[in-house]
Amino acid sequence: SQTIHQWPATLVQPVGSPLSLECTVEGTSNPNLYWYRQAAGRGLQLLFYSVGIGQISSEVPQNLSASRPQDRQFILSSKKLLLSDSGFYLCAWSPVTYEQYFGPGTRLTVT
């Protein structure tokens, strides 16, 4: 069966510091991968998605970036965090054409 991991589970970072969140998927190959952000009490905002290694599509202009160095690894990064980057970050994967499966999320607080 497939599983998706995210780490860290929680993170507190000062403004201006770098960020690296990691997501890995097991038990499948060539998945579509997604990064979402969920602000407190709000809905889901799609940040990036990837259909293959090195292929990243950005949905929202911001100071975040994503990379997919391996088939089942998806990384969300920032060089300098802003207060507005605080939120709950969710990684998801899907088979090529169907529903998405979510990881447990990372709670990021920028202070």
Add this chain to the structure above:
Amino acid sequence: GDSVTQMEGPVTLSEEAFLTINCTYTATGYPSLFWYVQYPGEGLQLLLKATKADDKGSNKGFEATYRKETTSFHLEKGSVQVSDSAVYFCGLRDSNYQLIWGAGTKLIIKP
């Protein structure tokens, strides 16, 4: 473009009450429709889905019927429990295989 509209929350009910969370959509063609649930501090879980008109998705006592004529996919449960307290997201899969999300509806069940 495609869109999903959910009823605003929070929805507050007493235990054993009947639940309806409204979801309507705008889309070209015949999208697949989904309901996801998010428990506090967790990622999203697929609750149920329907892929064509008149399909009924069901899981854990929840049901939703794909109504093409009214472009709706309302979530229902006959008798809610305190453990059903969560945020519920309605979504559709567009022609590019991306999920379009509703804003989410927070459900609070009081004992």
